[in-house]
Amino acid sequence: MRRYGPAVLLLLTGAAILRISLFSTLYLRYVQAGLRPYLVVSGAVLVVLGAVSALTARRAGGEEHEHDEHPGHHGPGVAWLLALPALALLLFPPPALGSYSAEREAAARAAQGVGTFPELPAGDPVTLTLGEFGSRAVYDSERSLTGRTVRLTGFVTHDAEGWYVTRLAVSCCAADAATAKAEIRGADAPPDDTWITVTGTWHPEGELGSEAAWPPAVDVTSVERIAEPADPYEKR
Known part of the structure; x- marks a missing residue:
């Protein structure tokens, strides 16, 4: 044989x-x-x-x-x-990459310049990817997130500073995954790797484009547990 x-x-x-x-x-x-x-x-x-x-x-x-x-x-x-x-x-x-992979990514991110972004869709809450939310929160000179209610989906991660809704963004495959996340304020944290959809408002912190502005924070009004989506990654 x-x-x-x-x-x-x-x-x-x-x-x-x-x-x-x-x-x-x-x-x-x-x-x-x-x-x-x-x-x-x-x-x-x-x-x-x-x-x-x-x-x-x-x-x-x-x-x-x-x-x-x-x-x-x-x-x-x-x-x-x-x-x-x-x-x-x-x-x-x-399984798909999860909190362990997200926590291992280096804190440094590709440099981006502060600038303007396309107008957000009308109506609240507006559904954004975590990559879109993070870019607007950290680099949008017009502060387009101010006063808007957002809906974000990802999995739960923790560190010494707090807990986050997190998503891994890929260009081609899991090997090039990068982390996008938002710190959650005003709600108890589910266990790591729990998939959730959060609704809330942007909590501005730090100067635009600075390390102090990252990760962006959200004052949440609701946290809903969901099943892991068929496509767990965001495209970047």
């Missing part, structure tokens, strides 16, 4: 990729939605290659049996361990 090791590895990897991209939306835990077609094609190609490899190994095994009375080994048994990661992805896909 050792001769079938490469085929099994290809089949398991391909099946795992298809499971998270073709038959579910689990792929959104790792990459942007636009990469789904590439994942599906990659998974299908791996499955086809695995099937071809299995057929080739079977034919080679038959010929070897006919011409070699003492066939040799086809590789070390430990090679089967290479199938374990693919099997784990197929059966137990890892």
